[in-house]
Amino acid sequence: MTWVGGIGAILGAICCFTPILPALLSALGLSALTGHIYRDVVLLPIIAFFLLLFGFGIWTRHRNS
Numbered sequence: 001m002t003w004v005g006g007i008g009a010i011l012g013a014i015c016c017f018t019p020i021l022p023a024l025l026s027a028l029g030l031s032a033l034t035g036h037i038y039r040d041v042v043l044l045p046i047i048a049f050f051l052l053l054f055g056f057g058i059w060t061r062h063r064n065s
Helices: 002-017 020-027 031-037 040-064
Strands: none
Touching: 002 020, 002 040, 020 031, 031 040
């Protein structure tokens, strides 16, 4: 759970702060979705979810040890 949260938060931050997401969507032929997905309204909650998942994984690991 910690790995998934950490990797998801890092990928979400990279997609939010760099133009890698529009390039990836264009390469996949999905450039019409760029206007809908490449907004802070969508990307910031994704980053928040994965950070919460990362924190929960650390918390459960710490609690069990």
